[in-house]
Amino acid sequence: MAVEERSQSLAVGTALLERARAVDASFQGRAGVLSAGYGPGDAYPVFVRRASGAHVEDVDGNRYLDFLQGFGSVVLGHADPQVSGAVTAALADGIAPSLHLESQVTLAERLVRTVPGAEMAAFLKTGSDATSLAVRLCRAYRKRDLVLRWGYHGWHDWCAPRPAGIPAEVRARTAVFTYNDAEGLVARLQRDGDAVACVIMMPVEIDPPEPGFLEAVRAACDHHGIPLVFDEVRTGFRLALGGAQSHFGIAADLVCLSKAMANGHAISAVAGRRAIMQGMADVSASSVFFRGADGFAAAHATLDRLEGGAPYRRLWSLGQALSDGLARAASEAKVPARPAGLPVMPFLRFDHGDPALDQAAMRTFCKAMLKRGVLLHPAHHWFTCLAMTEEDIAGAVAAARDAFAEVASACVA
Template sequence: MNAEEPSLPRSRQANERLHAMVPGGAHTYAKGDDQYPEDLAPVISHGSGAHVWDVDGNRYIEYGSGLRSVSLGHAHPRVTEAVRRELDRGSNFVRPSIVEAEAAERFLATVPTAEMVKFAKNGSDATTAAVRLARAVTGRPRVAVCADHPFFSVDDWFIGTTPMSAGVPAATDELTVAFPYGDLTATAELLTRYRNEVACLILEPATHTEPPPGYLAGLRALADRHGCVLVFDEMITGFRWSEAGAQSLYGVVPDLSTFGKALGNGFAVAALAGRRELMERGGLRHPGERVFLLSTTHGAETHALAAAMAVQATYVEEGVTARLHALGERLAAGVREAAAGMGVGEHVVVRGRASNLVFATLDEDRQPSQRYRTLFLRRLLTGGVLAPSFVVSGALSDADIDQTVDVVAQACAVYRKALDAADPTPWMGGRAVKPVFRRLA
C-alpha cells in the first residue's frame, strides 16, 4: 500500500473557497476542516456504496457516512430509483400529497409503538417540536436533558448548555437542566428539586453504552410519577439499533420520539412521532389550545418521503440492521486485534454498539487526546480510510473491512512509536484536530 499522504491541492483550494463564503467552511460543524489533520481535509466529489472520491481523485473507504445518515451506502439503487420516480411528478404542492399519507402509513407500520407522525427536514426541528409540545401539554417551563449525550438541537434550549452558547439569553439557558445517564436516583432527585416544573426528560435511549438493566423502564416510571413527558431522541438509534427503534428493542415506549439520519439514507427527512393524545395537540381534532407543532414548507417534499419509504422497506425486507451489526462486529474484532498486536490495545479503543462504533485515542496516561487522534486520523487518511468514527454502512464489503484493519495496524505501529517517544508531535503534521464544541475558534 502506498504510504505517501494523498495529494490534496484541489481540496485545499475548495476549502478556501468554502471558508470565504460559508461560516466554518461547512454546513455542519462536525464536517469542518478543523476536525481533520492540517492539510488533510478532503472535499468530496462523489460517492458510491461505501466509497467516496475527493476532488483530487483520491478514493477512500468511508465510515460515519453523512454523519451516520447514509446507512445503506451512497447512491443506493433502491432509494435513488424511488426518488427518481417522484422527481418527474413534482416535489411540493399547495395541499398535501398522497405521498404524505403513504409515508406516514409506512412509518407507523415500521415503528408500531408510535400512533401519529409528522415529518420535517432536520432533527433539530423535530426535537424542538417535542420540547414545545411537552411544555404545552404539561404547562411547565423546564426541559431536562441527558448530560451524557452530546447533541440534541441547534435551538437555544439546548445550545445554551454548550460552550458555544453565544447569542443565547441566560433566561433561556436557565430553563434547561441536566440529568446523568443511567442514574435513576440522581434523576429522581432532580425531578423532586424542580417539582412540577419539568416538562420533559429527553435523552438518547442508548449511545456508546447500553442502558443498565431496568434503567429505561425506571425512567418511564419516573416520568409517569412526576407527570412529565418522556422523549427518546432516536436520530442515531433509529434503524441502527432496530428498524422499529431502540424503544422496540428495549421494550420501553416513550411519549414522543424523534427520528432522522438513517431514515432518508442521506435525503433530508426527519420525524416526530408519539402518542395520539399528545401529537393531536398540534392538529385540528382536539378541544384544547392549539400548539404550533411543525409547519415547514419543505417538510413533506415528495422525493424525500419516497426515499424514507424505500429505506424502511429495504431495512425490513433485507435485514439491514443485522448486517450492520455483523459488519461492525467484524471491524471491531479486527481493530482490537491490530491495536493489541502493535502494543496499543489500551490506547486505541473501540467502543459502542457494533452498528455504531466509535474509537477513543488515549495518551501515555490513558487520557483522551486530540493530539493522538490527529496522528491516528492522519495515518488512516494516508491509507485511504476516511473515518472520523468506525460507524459502518451496509455497503461495506468484507474486503473493505480487511483493508481497513490493515491500515489501522499500520497506524497503530506509528502510534506505538509516538507513545514510546511520549510525544506525537513529529507524526501530527501540524496543529491538532479540535473538539466541535468550544468557546473560541
C-alpha cells in the first residue's frame, strides 16, 4: 500500500529559524534538534506548534507520527491527560514553594521501592544534573578523581562532547572506555583502579550488550571497590519499571533517572546505596527548582500509569512490530538495511559497505518518511509510546515501503 506524499510547506518554520538565529544563541550551534543528521540543504521541521498523544504538529501545520517522543522523555504520549491534570492541580498550590513538599518524600519512598538496589534518592531537574551529581557523590565517597565513562551523559564540564571552554585539566580527569570491550576496561582498572572514583555508563544505547559484558563490568568494579553508576536517563522506566537493571539483571551502585520518569516534565533523580547517597551532606547540590511541585506531581502520575506489566508489554510489542515491518519493507525493496536497537528504542542501519553512502541513505529515508508524515531522526535512535496504536505502526511501515523505494533509486553502491 503506497502512502500519499503530503503537500508540505516549511515556510513559517524557515522564517522563524532566521529570527531565532538573530537572537537565540542556542541556534548558533545547530539549526534545530534534527540538524545533526541532515545535510545543509535538507529541509526538515524545526519548530512545533503542539504535541498530543503520538503526534506533533509543526508551525506550518504539518502533522507527524512522532518517533522522537521528546528524545525519549515521553513514554505515555504527549500531553497525557492524567499527567497534565496532576501537574495543573499541583501548580494551583504554588510552583516554587519556599519549603519542601510531602510529594518529594513520597516520590523518594516510591523510587526506593521501585528502583533495584535503591536505599535513598535525591532530586534534581535534568539528566545532566543527575549524572553530574552521581559523579560528585562518587568522588566524595572514594576520595578519588578519575572517572571512567561510556555514553552520552550531558553537557557539564566532566563529560561534554565538545572541548571548547573546558579546561584541559578537567577533561583529563575523565576517560572514555569502549562499550562491549570488557577486557579493555578490566585492563584499565588494573592499571589505574586506585585513582578511579567511579565507572559510569549507559547500560545500552543502540547495540545491546554482548553476553557477559555488563556482568564483567560489575565484577571488575567489585574487585577494585569502585562504584558502578548506570546512566539510565534514557532507559529508566522505559525498558521496564526497574529500568535496565531489571531488564539485564545487573545491579548498579547508583542510578541516574529522568526523561520517562515524568513523561517529559523536568525532573531527575539519583538513587542508590545509602553509603554513597549520604554524601549529600558534604557535596554541593542545591537549587530551589529541584523541589518544584510540577516535577513531583508529573512523576507520581506517570509511575501510576506504568505500574504492572501491561504497559511494558505494549511498548515492546509496538516497537517489535515496527522493527519487523521495517525489515520486511527493506527486504522487499532490496535495500541493505536492518533494524537495530531494542524494540522500545528502535533504530535502522544501512549496510552498503560505504559509510558515506549509508549516511546518505539514512537521510534519504528519513526525508521520505517526513513527506509521508512520520518523524524520525537520522542520527539518534527512536522511541515508542503508549499512545501509539497498531494502526500507527502499520502506517509507518507502509510509509517505509515507499521510502525504501526512494533509497533504492537514489543510493546505489
